Amino acid sequence: MPEATALSAPMRDALRKQEHADLVVGIPSFRNAATIGHVARVAAEGLRTYFPGRRVAIVNADGGSQDGTSDRVRAEADGVPAIAGPYQGPSGKGSAFRAIFEAVRLLGADACAVVDSDLRSITPEWIERLIGPIVRGQAEYVTPLYARHKFDGTITNTIAYPLTRALYGARVRQPIGGEFGFGGALATVFLEQPVWETDVARFGIDIFMTTTALLRQVRIAQAFLGAKIHDPKDPGADLGPMFTQVVGTMLSLARRPEAVAMWRGATGSRDVPVIGDVVPVEPEAVGASVPILVEKFRAGADANRDSWRELLSPEVADTVSGAVASGDPHAINGELWARAVYDIVAAARTLADTAELARALLPLYFARVAALIDEVKDLDHAGAERVVESQALSFERAKGHLLERWSVGEPSRR
Ligand SMILES: Nc1nc2c(ncn2[C@@H]2O[C@H](COP(=O)(O)OP(=O)(O)OP(=O)(O)O)[C@@H](O)[C@H]2O)c(=O)[nH]1
Ligand SMILES: [Mg+2]
Known part of the structure; x- marks a missing residue:
């Protein structure tokens, strides 16, 4: 019998004590003690600076790290309530997101941003750019737009971007970028889909969210975030399982009747609005063998x-x-x-x-x-x-x- 919740008992307790939040920043993690403290501190600063007077929280859903990852979040959240602990269910980034969506629903939050725990280039403005459009009613789903080194993001560049664009007719440049903004209602839509025992529970999560937003025709915006600098991966050495999970998920979604109906009718592609001024940046070099x-x-x-x-x-x-x-x-x-x-x-x-x-x-x-x-x-x-x-x-x-x-x-x- 699949688990009906990804929230572990300690997380459920912590959420009950917290009761409510208007805005949430979610951070999935697995063994990220070296980098997550910085991400949590910057997220807290972004929430306080750009959304003063709002009730805010940080939710860290972790894959059972033994390196003190969640302790780093609690230590660095800088006055913002931090709910940090393990998720339950299949191991993977998607299960962590499932726990974050459940937390958003339990807290009754209006908007949530999710950010990766290995980010080094995150700034407080990222939180504003991801959550602001949702709060202002400009968009229901926000994807990131950033300069990535030409050898980084190869799954994005070779398939996630061009196939999503050609199938569904929208030029979403970073459909699996890892940083997103969405409203509480969309979090519930994600939760209610029967996908949590599939590769969506792993690295299929990002393309699942973006494709679901496209299929439901919600308003999408791209938030310009500058450069993405994170722990990079060598495409030949590291990316096989991620490719299988992302592409397997794309295929499973593309053959759904509502998806077929949409992509059969879509010709060409449309621009997706960008939030923020796009300024040219040269990202840090990434190696590829x-x-x-x-x-x-x-x-x-x-x-x-x-x-x-x-x-x-x-x-x-x-x-x-x-x-x-x-x-x-x-x-x-x-x-x-x-x-x-x-x-x-x-x-x-x-x-x-x-x-x-x-x-x-x-x-x-x-x-x-x-x-x-x-x-x-x-x-x-x-x-x-x-x-x-x-x-x-x-x-x-x-x-x-x-x-x-x-x-x-x-x-x-x-
Ligand atoms: N809870 C949990 N989080 C995970 C797991 N795997 C990855 N994550 C988190 O998901 C986020 C993205 O993972 P990365 O390994 O950085 O992958 P990525 O940056 O999307 O991949 P590239 O762009 O190809 O480098 C990070 O915050 C990770 O900590 C997992 O098994 N469990
Ligand atoms: Mg990364």
């Missing part, structure tokens, strides 16, 4: 030969075979990649296991990232951004490929 990516592409090609023949359209499969044979990932350009992604989206219509489909796409993601790194390596931030935009346009242009593949074998509609 191309040899690891190429090696993982090759190893994945061996393991996936049969499933690729079955899942990918013939011309995509042929190009991929050529790239495998030559050991050169450049053929996995933006257009080829868009069609490969659509082949996998279409396969999810009949194949139940979306995590398995995401795993079949993973070696191609490694190849795409290797190619992308080469495409942007000599470019500045603005130049790299143009490459990501052109890849997103490839997704929009190739959408007919998805519509065709999806209809194959579908009962004819009258």
Whole structure:
């Protein structure tokens, strides 16, 4: 029997004592003692500075860290009530968010911002930018907009951004950025979905929230936050499980009837309003190892030969075979990649296991990232951004490929 709540008994007790808050900052964590104190202190300062007179609270939902992560939050919250403790249920960032949504509901809060616990570039203004639009009624869901180094955010750049944009027709540049703002009503909508035993309980949470907001057609705004500096990950070495969880969740959502109805009708894409003046920033450098990516592409090609023949359209499969044979990932350009992604989206219509489909796409993601790194390596931030935009346009242009593949074998509609 799945747990009906992600709140552990100590958190429920602490919330009962707190009774009410108007505004909440939620922080998910797992072994972040080195960085979370700074995040909690800045969040407290943001709440006090920008929302004086409001009842505020910080909620830290932790994955059972033994390094004193939650103690750091309590020590640094600087006069703002801090409810910090373990969540219960499947381990993962999404379960931590579930506990935060429940806390928002129990406290009767109007608005909540969530921020990652490994952030180093967070400032008090971030809290204003994420919560302010909700409080002022300008938006019901706020995504972050920040400059990330061209080798950071590769899941965002290669699939979360371009696929979300092409499917649902909205240019949400950071759909899985980790920092968000939302109202109390939307927190309840998230909670009521039957997703908490799936990859949404792990790293699928961000794309689940953003896609849910798009499907419900709530007003979305992007908050400009400057640069994102956090504990970065090397895409080849660290990002396999995260890719599977994010992409598996995208596939599970995209095949829901209400999603299909929306993406069938969406052509092109619309801008999403930005809060704050976008000023150019050059983010701190992040490393990425191309040899690891190429090696993982090759190893994945061996393991996936049969499933690729079955899942990918013939011309995509042929190009991929050529790239495998030559050991050169450049053929996995933006257009080829868009069609490969659509082949996998279409396969999810009949194949139940979306995590398995995401795993079949993973070696191609490694190849795409290797190619992308080469495409942007000599470019500045603005130049790299143009490459990501052109890849997103490839997704929009190739959408007919998805519509065709999806209809194959579908009962004819009258
Ligand atoms: N409670 C809980 N929190 C987690 C878990 N895994 C990650 N988090 C938190 O989720 C947030 C984001 O995790 P990161 O590992 O920084 O991932 P990320 O920054 O989204 O990923 P990249 O952009 O690819 O580096 C951080 O606040 C983590 O502490 C987990 O298993 N349990
Ligand atoms: Mg991080």
